[in-house]
Amino acid sequence: MSREQQAVARARKAFETGRSKCLEHRIRQLKNLQRMFTERQKEISDAVKKDLNKSEVGTQLYETLGLEGEISLAIRKLKEWAAPRPVEKNLLTISDTVYIKPEPLGVVLIIGAWNYPWAVTIQPLIGAIAAGNAAVVKPSEVCVHTAKVMEDLLPVYIDKELYPVVTGGVPETQELLRQRFDHIFYTGNSMVGKVIMEAAAKNLTPVTLELGGKSPCYIDKNCDINIACRRVVWGKYTNCGQTCIAPDYILCEPSIQDRVIEEVKKSIKEFYTENPKTCPDYGRIINQRHFKRIMAMLDDSTVAVGGDNDESDCYIAPTVLRDVKPEAKVMQEEIFGPLLPILSISGLDEAIKIINKGEKPLALYVFTADDKVISKMRDETSSGGLLANDCLVHYSVSSLPFGGVGNSGMGCYHGKFSFDQLSHLRGCLIKQLKMEGVNSMRYPPHTPKKLGWARFFLLKNLDLGWMGRMALLAVLVVAAAFALQNYLL
Secondary structure, three states: OOHHHHHHHHHHHHHHOOHHHOHHHHHHHHHHHHHHHHHOHHHHHHHHHHHHOOOHHHHHHHHHHHHHHHHHHHHHHHHHHHOOEEOOOOHHHOOOEEEEEEEEOOEEEEEOOOOOOOHHHHHHHHHHHHOOOEEEEEOOOOOHHHHHHHHHHHHHHOOOOOOOEOOOOHHHHHHHHOOOOOEEEEEOOHHHHHHHHHHHHOOOOOEEEEOOOOOEEEEOOOOOHHHHHHHHHHHHHHHHHOOOOOOOEEEEOHHHHHHHHHHHHHHHHHHHOOOHHHOOOOOOOOOHHHHHHHHHOOOOOEEEEOOOEEHHHOEEOOEEEEOOOOOOHHHOOOOOOOEEEEEEOOOHHHHHHHHHHOOOOOEEEEEOOOHHHHHHHHHOOOOOEEEEOOOOHHHHOOOOOEOOOHHHEEOOEOOHHHHHHOEEEEEEEEOOOOOHHHHHHHOOOOOHHHHHHHHHHHHOOOOHHHHHHHHHHHHHHHHHHHHHHHHHO
C-alpha cells in the first residue's frame, strides 16, 4: 500500500469513528489551528520568504491574517451553521417537521496552490473541519519550504489521523487522485483542473475548482485616474503579479492611455521605490520555468514602463505594455506575473465585446464614477466576481461567495459558503402516523376529484409567517372534511 493510500485509509478510518461530527471536536481543532498561526508565525513567514520572497509583514497581511479571521468566524458561527434549517411548507406538509440538516461529506482531498500557499490551502481546510469532514491536505510541491513547514506543523496542532498532510509532486498527486474521495477541492490552473475533474468523474466525486483566467480591468475616462491607477498597481504587482484575481490587462480609451501609464509609473515608484529589486515588499517569480514563460510574452509588445529582469534571481520588474493588440502573445493566456498590458478601445461597448469574446474570468474590475457604467458592465458580462473601483478586496469579504464560472472554475467558498460547499444539505421530513384521511388523494384509484384536492394542497401558497396556528387549524378542518368526503364516495 502506497504512502498516499495509507493516508487516505487512515483518514477514512478516523472519520468512521464519528469524532469529527462532534461540534466540540470541530471547534477544538479550529482553535488549535488558530493557535498554530500565533505560535509558529516566524517559521511560516521564513518559509514563504524563501519560496516567494514575501516579507514577514506581507505574509501575515496576505496569507495568515485572513485565515485567522475565517477561523474566528467559523468558531463563532458553527453551531448556527450546523443546526437544522427550517424550510417553508405546503398545505400537505403543514403539520409535519420539515428541515435541512447539514451533514459531513466524508473524506475531502484539498490540493493547494503555490502562489498563496497558506491562504488557498488552509482556507478550504477550515471549511472541511467546520463541516465535520476528514481531509487529506496536499500542499503545492512548488513551494518546497512551505510544504515542509506545513507537513511538520499541522500534525502537531490538529488531529493527524483526520487531517493528514501528503507532500510530493505530480506522481504523488496522481496517486492521490486514484483514491476514492467524497469531495476534491483544487486551486490552480484550468488545464490541471480538467485532469482533476476527469479523475473525480471515475468515482462520481464532486469537485470545487478554484481556477483563474484573464481578469479584465476597464478604466473609464471620466474617473479619478490617479486613484484608479494606485489601486490597479497594488492589485497587479502584489506577490509579483502571481495572484489568480490580479487585473490581467487594462482596457481604456486612447485619449487616457498616456495618463494611465504615467500614473501607474508614479505608483510603482511610490510602492516599490526607484529600484523594486531591492524593495522588501516586492516579490519574485516562483521559479525559472515561470520566469521564462513570462518573459516570452514580451516578444511582440512595446514596453512603456519597467522591463528589467534578472533570471538568476527570478526577478522581473513591474512592467507596463502599451498599445497591445488582442492577438499579442501576452493576451493568449493568463499572465500570472508582473506584466500589465494596456489595450486601447473605443469605449464601454467595445470593452464589453472584448471581455465577452474571451473565457469567463475569475474577476472583473471596472473603474468609474458612473453607476450606469457599473450596471452595464455587470449586466452584460459574466465573471466569478465583479469589483468596482478597487482590486482584490472582495476576496476578504467572508459573506461573499468566492469562486469562478465556466473556465475560471466551479463551486465557491469563504465563510458559510465553505461550510455549505463541503456539506451534504440533507432534506428531512418527519411525519406522524396520523391524519391518514388526507392521504386518500394520493392512493389509487385515481379520480378527477382527488386530482382537484391534490392540486389545492400542493399548489396553494400560504404565508405561514402571519397565518400561524389559524392556518394549521383551517387545514386540519379541510383535511377532516376531505376524509369524510372520501368515505362518502
